[in-house]
Structures are given as structure tokens and as C-alpha cells.
Amino acid sequence: MGYVAEYEIACEQLPLVAVASEVPGATIEVEIGPKQGGHPPFIVSVADESTAAIERAFESATFVADYVSTGLTDGTRRYKIRPAVGMAEQLGDHVDDLDELRGLNATESIIDRIRVTPDGWIQTGWFAELDTLNEFRRFWQANAGFTLRRLTHEEEVETPAEGLTDRQQEAVRTAYEMGYFEIPRTASLEDVASELGITAPSLSERLRRAHAHLAETAVLPTAGGVRSRTEATPATDT
Numbered sequence: 558m559g560y561v562a563e564y565e566i567a568c569e570q571l572p573l574v575a576v577a578s579e580v581p582g583a584t585i586e587v588e589i590g591p592k593q594g595g596h597p598p599f600i601v602s603v604a605d606e607s608t609a610a611i612e613r614a615f616e617s618a619t620f621v622a623d624y625v626s627t628g629l630t631d632g633t634r635r636y637k638i639r640p641a642v643g644m645a646e647q648l649g650d651h652v653d654d655l656d657e658l659r660g661l662n663a664t665e666s667i668i669d670r671i672r673v674t675p676d677g678w679i680q681t682g683w684f685a686e687l688d689t690l691n692e693f694r695r696f697w698q699a700n701a702g703f704t705l706r707r708l709t710h711e712e713e714v715e716t717p718a719e720g721l722t723d724r725q726q727e728a729v730r731t732a733y734e735m736g737y738f739e740i741p742r743t744a745s746l747e748d749v750a751s752e753l754g755i756t757a758p759s760l761s762e763r764l765r766r767a768h769a770h771l772a773e774t775a776v777l778p779t780a781g782g783v784r785s786r787t788e789a790t791p792a793t794d795t
Contacts, residue, residue: 561709562690563681563769567702570651571678572599572620572640578675579614584762585673590637599638600627604761608634620647631746632757652700661696664689677701681769725767728753728760 568574577585583603590598601624603611608626615621615638622641626634640647645655652658665685672679684690690708697703721729731752736743750760 559710560684560687560690561681561707562684562705563679563707564693565674565677565679565702565704565706566697567677567704568648568651568697568700569677570648571673572644572647573601573618573638573673574675574677575618575620576611576614577673579617580610581675583611584758584765587671587673589668589671596640596643599640601636601638602633603636604633604758611636632761657696661693664692666690666693679706721767721770725763725770728763729767732760732764 569578573585573587577583586602588600590600611634612624615624615636620640620642622639624636624638626636628635645658648655648658666682666689668680668682670681684693694703694705728749732738732744732749735749735752737746737749746757746760750757753760755763
């Protein structure tokens with residue numbers, strides 16, 4: 558029992574939003590690691606942008622104390638960032654109740670994907686109940702902005718390819734047939750991209766969008782909160 562939700566938080570003070578604003582062409586995804594004697598580290602994956610541009614943005618960001626590159630895989634470079642401040646300090650005077658912000662960490666929820674944009678964060682997570690998700694909605698609507706993009710009940714199952722664009726279906730099918738999903742892989746991202754006649758970063762983005770849609774079903778929020786599934790919205794492509 559539970560829900561998977563994707564929603565957008567419109568808050569320019571969130572960590573690394575300044576980096577996304579400085580390098581708007583980059584695709585930046587974040588995982589927050591376990592605390593290690595200080596602020597939890599940020600594990601950042603960056604695609605579709607040059608290393609030099611991203612690292613210049615890291616160096617000018619007040620949130621970043623230091624960073625180290627942990628490698629490049631299939632056109633995506635990963636970094637481990639040590640924050641200069643915690644989330645509460647980063648948001649500071651921009652939220653009304655820091656205790657309420659900290660309290661969201663104690664709810665029955667798991668945030669497993671964060672995408673950083675020039676306007677804020679797009680988060681995907683699991684929520685035990687709709688009331689739990691509504692706690693997040695109420696907090697961010699009061700302090701910044703909140704838009705629900707997709708919501709899926711755990712027990713709901715739809716046809717896997719339903720809602721995918723033709724290009725997304727072609728990308729997934731070709732990657733599968735060439736062995737990109739095998740362990741170990743028998744084809745690289747570049748191999749599949751060459752077969753499709755597109756760039757590796759474009760293929761990476763297309764596959765990520767397809768994977769996100771396969772895990773989620775789009776619904777609309779009600780005026781007073783969040784409701785369960787209403788209708789599916791086809792995934793967009795780039």
C-alpha cells in the first residue's frame with residue numbers, strides 16, 4: 558500500500574539550483590547520501606554538458622564546500638559534493654518553519670530521485686498515504702511552490718509501453734535488442750545511439766524519460782489536495 562509521486566518544487570534557494578541556472582543545458586540529478594560526520598554528501602550525476610562548465614558552476618556555488626569527480630559512464634559524469642551548509646541553513650529565511658521542514662524527514666516517505674532545474678527541484682518518491690504526500694504539498698505551497706506531475710498507486714498496473722512516444726519505444730527496444738541492458742553490457746550507450754542516428758546524451762535522456770514513465774502514471778491534483786489516478790498523460794520526448 559502506498560503511492561509513487563513526482564512533483565516540482567519551485568524554490569530557487571534549494572541546493573544546486575544556482576548551478577542549474579548557470580548551466581541550463583545540463584541534466585543534473587542528485588542522490589543524498591548517508592550522513593558521515595557532517596552534512597550528508599550529495600551524489601550528483603550530470604549529463605548533456607561540458608565538464609568545465611559544470612565544475613566552474615560548482616566552484617562559484619556557495620552551497621558547495623568541495624567536490625570530487627567519481628568517474629564518467631555512458632556520457633554521464635558523477636560527482637561527490639561535500640555541502641558547505643545543511644538544508645535548513647541553505648533555505649534559512651526563505652521558509653517559515655524549519656522544524657516543519659525537518660519533520661518531513663520523519664514521515665513515512667522515501668525520496669529516491671531529485672532532478673535539479675533552474676527553477677527548483679523535481680522529486681520522485683514513495684509515500685505511505687496520500688496524507689503523507691499532502692504534508693509535503695502543504696509545506697512547499699506555503700513556502701515556495703508545489704506542482705504534482707504524476708502519481709501512481711502501488712497496486713495499479715498499466716500496459717508497460719502505454720503513453721511512451723514512438724521514439725522512446727524505439728530507443729528502449731533497440732537498447733534491449735543490442736544488449737545494453739544485459740549484465741555485463743554487450744553494447745554501450747554510444748553503440749545504441751549510433752544505431753539510432755542520435756547522440757549519446759540524447760539517447761540517455763530518452764531512456765530516462767521512458768524509464769520514468771514506465772514507473773509512474775500521470776494524474777492531476779485536485780484543488781484541495783491530491784487524489785488517486787484519474788487519467789494517463791503520454792510522456793514527452795526531447
